[in-house]
Amino acid sequence: MTVISSKSYTITAEATRIFNSLVNDPRLDVPEIVKCAARHVTIQARHEVPFLPTPLKMTESSTALWAYLSAWSLAIMNARYGLDEETAVVDAEQATLYLFSFALVRFNGVPIQDKRFALRATQYDTGKYNEPYRALATNIYPTRDGKFCLLHGGLNATRILRMVGMPDSQPELTREEAIAAHTKNISENFDSHWLEITANERYRQSSTVCNTFEEFLVSEHGKAIKDDPIYIVKQVDASLPPVGWPEATKGSGRPLEGIRIIDFSRIIAGPAITKICALLGATVIRISSNPQQPDVAVLMFDGNLGKRDTSLNMKSEEGKDAFEALLLGADVIMDGFRPGSLDRLGFTRDYMRLLARKRGKGLILARENCYGWKGPLQHRSGWQQISDCLTGVAWAQGKFLGLDEPVLPLLPNADYQAGICGAIAILDAIYKRATLGGSYTVDLSLSQFNVFFQKQGLLPVVEQERLLKRYEGELSFRHYDDALSLSQKMAKLFAKHEPKLLDPEKVYAKADSNWGEEGEIMEYVKPPASFSSIKLFPDVGTTQAGTYSPQWP
Template sequence: MATHETVTDVYGPGTFTDVDFTPVPQDARRVLEYFAKKTPGFNSDPAFLDNVKFTGGDLPILPGPIKAQVLSAVCQGMIGLAAKEVSALKGIETGSIHVDTDLVGLYPATVGLVEIDGMDATEIQKSGLLQRVGLDVDKGVISKNPMRFRSWAIFPTREENVNFQILSSLDPPGFLKVFGLEADDPSVKTNEEAYEKIKSVTTKYSARELEHICIEHGFCGQTCLSPQAWRETMMGKSLAKHPMINYKQVRGTESIPPAPLPKTSDKRPLAGIKVVELSRVIAGPAVGTALAALGADVIKVQSPHLPDLQFLSITLMAGKRVVQLDLTKASDRDQLLSILEDADVVVQAFRMKSLERKGLGLDDMVELAKKRNKGMVYVDINCYGPDGYYTERPGYQQIADCASGCSYVNGKAYGLDEGTSVLPSLPIADMLTGAVGTLVTLLAIRDRTKQGGSYHSHVALVSLDTAQLEQEVGLYPPQIVSQVQSKFNFAPMRPQHMVTDLLNIIIAGWRGNEEKVSEREEYYVEFETQFGKKHKILAPAWKFEGGEDVSPRWDWGPVPNGGV
C-alpha cells in the first residue's frame, strides 16, 4: 500500500503524480527511506539514515516530470552510507554524508560537463584532440555523418500513436543495411534529411515488425511503451520480481572465509581493493570511475577491435589504469586471467553470457575465488534484467527509456501527440546504473569482509527507469514542470534528439540561467592530464564530514584510451 499521495494517469496509463510538491532535499530524504527499506541487506534504521544530510535548491534543475534528480541524490546517499560502514570495518570514523542535491542533479550530465584548456565538450570534440591523444576507439562510428548520427533516434511507425526507438549500437552500416539504407549516403547532408530518410522506412512497418527485424539481426530496438504497457509485458513482470539494488552471496561459497580489508595509509573505504572493469560506453565505466574515487585500484580492459565512444574518455577514465587486450590472442587472454587472479571485483557490462562463452563469466570467477580461498564480487550490468526472455538482448540507456515508459511520459509532459516519445534529458539510466553498481559493490565488499563468500550483483538499466516511475516516488505535477521550464528556458526536446543533442540543450539552459548551477567552481576538480594542462571534470557527488582524506577523490585525472 503506497503511503505517498498521488493521482493517477496524468501522464498516461500507469503514471502516479504527486498531489503536493516537496522540495528536492526533503523529497530525497523521504525516498531514501523507501529504497533503504526495499533493499535486502541495507541498514534502514532511521537513525542510520539520518547520517545523510541533503541540501540544495527546492526546485529540480532537470526538465520534465520524472524525479531523476531525487533518485540520483538517493543513490549517492546510499553509496555514502555503505561506504561509511566499510570505513567503520577499517576502524575509520567518517562522520556524516553531505549530498548537495544540485550537484547530484548535474551528475547525469557528467560526460558533458568537462573543460580542457578553456574548451568545452563540443569544442573538444571538434578540435581533434581526442584522436591525437591515445587510441582512437571511435573512428567516427556515430559522429561521422548525419545518417550515422540519426540512427540513434525515436521514429514514428506505420501504426498511429506508436513510436519506435532504433539504435544502431556501434555498427550503423550493418544496422542501416538491414533496412536498405546506406550509413554513408552522400546525398544526405543534414541531420534533418537523415531523420526523414530513415523515417520513410520506419513508417512502412509496424512497431512489432521493426522489433522482430531488430531481434532477428541481433540489433537494438524497442517499441515506446507506456509505464502500464511495460508492467504488463512478461519481461516487465520478470524484472519486477527483483529489487532495484540486487545482490546476494553466491550459493556454494559460504565456506570461503571472510576477507579482511587491505591495510593501507589511504583512508578511503576501498583503498587496496582491485577492480577489473570490462565494459564500454557509460554505465559500466561510471561504476569504475566511482570505485576509483573511493580508493579502488581500477583496471579498465579495452579491446583494439571493439569500438567505443571516444569523447567519454575525458570524463569516465578518471583515476583508472588502462590495459589493451585482444582476447582472440591466447597471450592476451592469459594476461587477462593473470590480472583477474587477485581481483576483488569484476564489473562487466557486455551482453549477458557473452563473457561466459569466453570463460570469463560468473561461474568461472566463482571457481577462481574458490581455488584461492578468497571471495570475489561479480557485477553484471545489462538493459532488461537478470532473467526473462529479453535478458540476452542488447540494449542501451535509450532502449531502457523507451521500454520502461520514461520516454512516453516525457512526450505526454511536453504536450506532444499521443504516443510521441522523447528521451529523458540526459543519460540518466546510464549514470544511475553506474551509481547502483557502485553501491552493490560496497555492500558486497562489506559482507565479504564480515561473512566471507563470493557475491553476485545484477544491475539493469530498465530497473533504474522503472524505479523513477513507482507510485511511492511519484512524478512532478504539470505546474512544477512549467516552473522549471520557465526558470531554465530549455529548448524544445523532440523524438529525433539523441543524447548529445539533449546534453547540449540542458547545459545551454543551465548556463543561460542567472544561478549558473553548472558553472559553480566548487562542483569541479582540475587535473593536468595528457589531454591538457587544465582538465576540469565534475567532482564526486558526495563527501564525508570527516574531510578529504576519507572522502571520494581521484588520484589522477582521466587517462586516454589504449593505455597510453
C-alpha cells in the same frame, strides 16, 4: 504513473523520502551498521523546487542514491578505520550535474566541445558515428502501424542500416536531411513489431517499441522484473572465509582503498560504476576495446577517470592469459558488455568462481545490462535509450511537453543513476565478503533502475506547470532528438537559466590527463557527496586506451 500532490513540495524532502525508502527496503537486506550511518547523512539543496524541464524526479533520485552510497561509505569507513564520528553531506545541485558529467568535462579550462579535441575522438570512431546520417540510425521514429520504435545502431550502424534497406553512408546529408530520410523510410515501410524482433533476433542489434510505463508493467518482461530492487547481491561459495580489509597504504580513509576492480565495460553505465569506485579509493584496471571495436572518446574522458586502461585482445590466448592473471589478483570484476560476452570468451561466472575458490579468497562478480537478468528479453543487448523507451520514461517526457510522441529524457539519467546503484552494490558485496565470507554475484540493469525511478511518481502538477511556464517557448524537444543533441540543448538551457550552477569553483575538481598533451589538467564534476574529514579523489587521472600494462600496481 502516479503524480504526487503537495502544496509544499521540496527537493530535499522528496530526496530524503526516497533515501529512507532505500535504507529500509527489505529486499536490499541493509545491515544495521549502514542504517545507523544513514543518520549521519545530510541532504542539502540551494534550489528547493525542481529546475529541470522534466516531470521525472531526476534530481531527487540522484540525490537520494548518493545519500545511500554515502551511508554505505560511512559504514565501511567505520568498520575499517573506526571513523564512527564521520558525517556526509550530499549536494542536490551537484547530484544533478553528475547526470551529464561527460558533457561538462574540461581540459585546461576548455570545454570538450571545442574543435581542438575532435582529433582525440577520431581514432576511436571506427564505426563512423561522427557522420550524422549514420549516427541518426539510432533514434525514435514513427512506424507504419502508427507506433513509435527506437532503433539503435550501436557505435557502428551498418547492420541496422542494411536491415532497413538504407545505404551504408550518406556523408553529404545534413542532420535535418538525415532525420527526414530515416523518418520517411521507417514510417512508410516498416511495422514496429517487425523492427523490434528482426533487429534483436536476426541482426543482433537493439530496438524496442516505445511503451508507456503502464504498458510495460503488464508486459511479460515487465511482470518479470517489476518487483526487483535496484540491485541484487547474492552470496555464493559461502565456505570461503571472510576477507580482511587490505592495507590502506595511502592513508586516505576512503572506503575502497586497496580494493582491486577490473572494468570490462564501455559507454557510461558500467564505466560510471567503476569511476565512482575509483573516487572511493579502489584501484581500477579497465580492459579497453581492441582496435577494431569502436568507442566514444567524449565519454571516455570522464569514464576513464581514476583508471588504468589496458588493451587486451580477448580473442587471443595471450589476451585471455593476461585477463586471467588480473582476475587472480582482483576483488571485483565489473562486466557491462552484451550478456554472455565473457561467457563466449571462456570466462563464465562458474569458471571465475572456480578461480576464487582455488585462491581461497572470494570474488565479487558484478554485471550490468539493459533489460535485467530474468524475463523473456534478458538475452538482448541494449542501451539507455532502449530502456527509456521500453519502460515508459520517453513517453512520460513527451506527454509533459504536450506531444503525442515519446521523447528521450534530457540527460543520460538511467546510465548515470545505474552507475550509482552499481557502486553501492559493490560496497554492499565487499562489506559482506569482509564480514561473512564467500564470493558474491551482483546483478543490476538500466531497466531495474527505470522501474524504481518511475515508481517514485511524477512531480506534482503544480510543479510541472511551473516548469513549463519557466521554459515557455524554449522546449523544442522532439522524438527525433538523439542523446547528443539533447545534452547540447540542456547545456544551453543551464547556461541561460542556472548560470550559478556552473560556477567552476563549485562544480569542478582537477586530475591529471594522459590524453596526449604534456601537463594537461582535466576538470571533472566533483562528487556530490562530501565527508567531514575524508576527501574523495582518484589515484590516477584520465587516460586514453591502452596506456597501461595489464598488471596490478
